[in-house]
Amino acid sequence: MPGDKMKLLLAAGGTGGHIWPAVSFGRWIKRFHPECEVSYICGSRPLELEIYKAAGISPLVIPAEGSPLSGSFVQKCRRTAHLFGSYAAARREIVRFRPDAALLFGGYLSFPLIAACRAAKVRCAMHEQNARAGKVTRFAARLGLEIYSGWRECAPLSEKHYLYTGVPVRDFGHLSRKEAWRKTGIPADLPEGTIAVAFTGSLGSGSVRDVISGLAEKECFSGWTFILPAVAEKTERVCPNVWVMPKVWDPAPLFSAADVLIVRAGGSTLTEAAASGAPALVIPWRGAADDHQYYNALAFVSENGGLIWSAEDGAEELEPSLLRLGEMCAARDRVPSGGRSRAICENLWSALWSR
Numbered sequence: 001m002p003g004d005k006m007k008l009l010l011a012a013g014g015t016g017g018h019i020w021p022a023v024s025f026g027r028w029i030k031r032f033h034p035e036c037e038v039s040y041i042c043g044s045r046p047l048e049l050e051i052y053k054a055a056g057i058s059p060l061v062i063p064a065e066g067s068p069l070s071g072s073f074v075q076k077c078r079r080t081a082h083l084f085g086s087y088a089a090a091r092r093e094i095v096r097f098r099p100d101a102a103l104l105f106g107g108y109l110s111f112p113l114i115a116a117c118r119a120a121k122v123r124c125a126m127h128e129q130n131a132r133a134g135k136v137t138r139f140a141a142r143l144g145l146e147i148y149s150g151w152r153e154c155a156p157l158s159e160k161h162y163l164y165t166g167v168p169v170r171d172f173g174h175l176s177r178k179e180a181w182r183k184t185g186i187p188a189d190l191p192e193g194t195i196a197v198a199f200t201g202s203l204g205s206g207s208v209r210d211v212i213s214g215l216a217e218k219e220c221f222s223g224w225t226f227i228l229p230a231v232a233e234k235t236e237r238v239c240p241n242v243w244v245m246p247k248v249w250d251p252a253p254l255f256s257a258a259d260v261l262i263v264r265a266g267g268s269t270l271t272e273a274a275a276s277g278a279p280a281l282v283i284p285w286r287g288a289a290d291d292h293q294y295y296n297a298l299a300f301v302s303e304n305g306g307l308i309w310s311a312e313d314g315a316e317e318l319e320p321s322l323l324r325l326g327e328m329c330a331a332r333d334r335v336p337s338g339g340r341s342r343a344i345c346e347n348l349w350s351a352l353w354s355r
Helices: 016-032 046-054 073-097 110-120 135-143 177-184 206-216 252-257 267-276 289-304 315-331 340-352
Strands: 006-011 036-042 101-104 123-128 146-149 195-199 225-228 236-239 242-244 260-263 280-282
Touching: 006 016, 006 073, 016 036, 016 046, 016 267, 016 340, 036 046, 036 073, 073 110, 101 110, 101 340, 110 123, 110 135, 123 135, 123 340, 135 146, 146 340, 177 252, 195 206, 195 252, 206 225, 206 236, 206 242, 206 315, 252 267, 260 267, 260 315, 267 280, 267 289, 267 340, 280 289, 280 315
Parallel strands: 006 036, 006 101, 101 123, 123 146, 195 225, 195 260, 225 242, 260 280
Antiparallel strands: 236 242
């Protein structure tokens, strides 16, 4: 471990699934290891800047805007060109900040950071939030970088090529049902029946909204209240028992208010769902790179219970799955894991400075 004063560079971009784990780890460091100075790097996508702004962080923005391995031919060419500018910007930040180590949270942003760290001889490690490693993580493993995995499985890597730490997530305090409902800002009295909150990911999901809104009209769900954040411009009731909301940067009230969760299968979303203690129906987005959300869903259910539903299963299978979820909620005591985030961050900190 370095001396009394330490400096750590955190690089995360793309979507909230990459950024919030980095931000959560950085906040934990600020609280428990104030001797360590943290600096952030992100790409230039508007969503990235919006998330960092919501977190109260001003990162260094480099011109990377997407993976050179995806998109149209023109996009691939433009993104490849941007890698050179991103590499130069990362080198300048390393020279300025002089970090003891850099921790990368995956995605396209990691390409120029790996190159810049190796050129400057700065120790560089990578955190993988998914149960199936992405292309950059697999590339980093071949280069010999340390890989810290959010799940006990990190396919296709063998166990000797990664260390399981968990995914750093926001440390939510659990609120009472009444207080949580008040803090959601929904202009209605606290409902008496089952509250289902559908977190569909930082990119939103119109299809999930449409399917759930259709189900909510059925008699068997008349006693349920469905809440769908990040799918509308304002908070409003679109059906007698369905509320839609804009993006919510502090989801703690929603997690606390929920009796059951309906979630996409991003790594950080699933870790937060597990920490909430509520039973979850996981809907993996099958268009994710290397089908990693499906692998995340399998890992989540094996470790935490819950159910998986995919669009390929058909809408007719979603109804019994949700009803079964309600039965699971009634059959078990909810035990939020308030210390889960802190334990994960401690694991990651120990791994990072273990040598």
